Amino acid sequence: MARRVAASLRRLGALLFSVVLTFLGLTCVTFAIGRFMPIDPVIAIVGDKASQETYDRVYRELGLHEPVIVQYGNYLARIAQGEFGNSVMTARPVLEDLVRVFPATIELAALALVIGVVFGIPAGVIAATNRGRWPDQVMRFLSLVGYSMPVFWLGLVGLLLFYAKLGWVEGPGRLDVMYDDIVAPVTGMLTIDALLAGEDEVFANALGHLVLPASILGFLSLAYVARMTRSFMLEQLEQEYILAALAKGLSPWRVVWVHALGNIWVQLVTVIALTFGSLLEGAVLTETVFAWPGLGLYMKNSLFAADLNAVLGGTLLIGAIYILLNMLSDLVYALVDPRARDQG
């Protein structure tokens, strides 16, 4: 027993080391981008008409005279304290901006993920158990379509069809202007906050704005989740233990949903984590199309305002989460699979 715990801890340690190393790698990249870009950072502050003394002074203030390693070290220290610099656009600390816009992205990504998983896993299972027949063909076709579709185009087409022509959903943005500032931000997620405040009308409106982008992202997630589920399922259904389970007289329902699914759920967790990661990553495009005031839109606007601090800050945040999600799925594997558990 003690040996098993020690082995798990060892693996946990190795994983954490990986995470830290990867994150450091990311900071190297952001640091490099920030330091070695074509625009002279000093001039960006003092303007190109400043005197040599002013230039030198700011140069020293920014620490640019130090060796690169030291600068990197300072950079890391600042990151650790949450100091991402100030945003040129909003004139506020980038960290503050990030905290403000992040919940909107989470709200969208979370709902999309739920849609993708709730419909995607059963779709994949049904496709696998009906291999070659029409449910399988349909699912594979839809999945392929989802894989191949540019999210921003689908978003536009969706807006055109469901908002402009059919009027079934609300348009771009999170909330109609008249509902602004009615609900106090608790979680930052409008739908939840509106429910908490008991404002039904606001909730309905927020949901109306949320439903189209979440569905579109949900559809794309579904494509991936279903495809992977089908693939994992097919692999399991060929195994001997499935035959043995049937030979025992178990119902196909039980064989598939208890035994087979029980063997793939760890892999599915990986898929879900990766899907969430790519939802965050694609937020930039989706939020641009739907004018959704989340992290993605913030980054895009910062980009065009040449607000490097903001862009790099956002990159670090999304990058960190992305890395964590990737590594988290490895962790789940290691901790949960009884075979892997005992291999120390």
Add this chain to the structure above:
Amino acid sequence: MAMRAWLLDPAPASRRQARLGGWFRAWLAFRRNTLGMVGLAIVLLLLAVAAFAPLIADPASALTQTLENRLQPATWAHPFGTDELGRDILVRVMFGARITLTIVVLVSLIVVPIGLAIGLPAGYFGGWIDAALMRVTDIFLAFPRLVLALAFAAALGPGIENAVIAIALTAWPPYARLARAETMTRRRSEFIQAAELQGASHLRIISTQIVPLCMPSVIIRLTLDMAGIILTAAGLGFLGLGAQPPSPEWGAMVSTGREVLLDQWWVATIPGLAIFVTSLGFNLLGDGLRDVSSGRG
């Protein structure tokens, strides 16, 4: 059909005959895969359009603004209508194919050599070389592609070259992994040991023996990745980070079409459709190739 019989000869007389015969058999198997053939057709169409665009239409017309003609719906003169500056959309889409193809080719040319250069030694030599290289690979694998591309563009400025670099930098890790896996499988094979006994240097063994064996799976993976690369590139273009106006890059065309989406829907929808169909084509082709290679045919 003497040629066909020659290719299918169960006892080939020369290495060339065996190799060509192998390709031919693979082609026959692939031909049975309907969806794969559809994908191939689409990809070939893309290549044809990109290659012959300047012959079919005047390149200038993709860029010349004729404002009296703006925002026309589909007519015989302009099968896909005109955009907000009066340019024929069909022509622009055709020239946009060249840009798409350029990006795809450039990314591939960067990604495959880097992937092989890292994966092959890792699988071949093992030990700490393997550990170190795989660590680097894992780090890059965990980077979010689009976001990093954004960061690059922020620093280096928008433009097609920067977009290509940004995409390539996050797209190579799977190829390193693939090369490593294939190398590790073959490493202990007898024919490699035979080559070693003959005195072949490591480099020679790797380049003449192992690289050719990796290529099929690399190509299949590449084809499957193409779709994703095209989508990412289009996404960058949509954000204004790819080829700059007035270049007829598909993503950028969708973006400018946004403003007139409600009334002149075709301006944004048609280029987007081109992106979708192209991506679909590569996905179908890649799936078909993978099915054939795994023997499911």
Add this chain to the structure above:
Amino acid sequence: MDATLLRVRNLSVTYPSDTGDFRAVRNVSFSVGRERLGIVGESGSGKSTTGRAIMGLVRHPARVASDEMMLGDTDLRRLSERGFRRLRGKRIAMVLQDPKYSLDPVMQVGQQIAETHRTHLSSSRAAAKQAALEMLEAVHIRDPERVYHMYPHQVSGGMGQRIMIAMMLIAGPELLIADEPTSALDVTVQSQVLSIMDELVRGRGMGLILISHNLHLVSSFCDRVLVMYAGQVVEVCAASRLGEAQHPYTRGLLAALPELGRRRAELPQLQRDPAWMEDIATPLETPALGVGP
């Protein structure tokens, strides 16, 4: 009293394919009573497929056809999938070759045994667990309480196979089909597992169909032997009378077996006659023996 548990006449299993139908099992007929029947054959002889066809486990798109297939009073030919499900585990059971692969890797072995009990007897969790523990004891596993909570990869081959036997016999079937039950085991463990199987089969008055490629094993363990080649039954006889076998294939197999008391410079190789592949004009049928407990 009719001792026959299972009667099969002219069973055929055909797999359709682009290049013409493949007939895996051709006109196989036999009966089994409370005895041990061995089916011997090499890979591809159709022996495993026969076993699966009896249990309705042959998958689409293969076609199963027969003139008669009766388990006691139940006509297996008319059985729906639902009907087969009620049968499997309850009246006929199958033990597979390698417990490493035929047990669910992520479920405790005891739970897998209990699962069969709950499925067919609708028992409570506690009752099923109790029954599973008793079954583990019946297959001579010491410390059943501890083994109950183990996972398949934690048990040895021999133990795993005994667990499989427990799992398949717990609901009290009449007939057991054992498909290569000892092929994945060490020689020393093989006889242990076989003797446990024998004990249970005899003790419960069950019939056993032992499918194997090992002629020696089958001839020493079973009462009667069926030899299959290319989907057909080519020989049928009592195990003790195997030396009098008629068909050249069987004789070839027997000749190729090494014997302890006999020195030979070279073991003869089996020479295959393509004529053995052709359809036999009058397929052999075997009445069941009523060997009581």
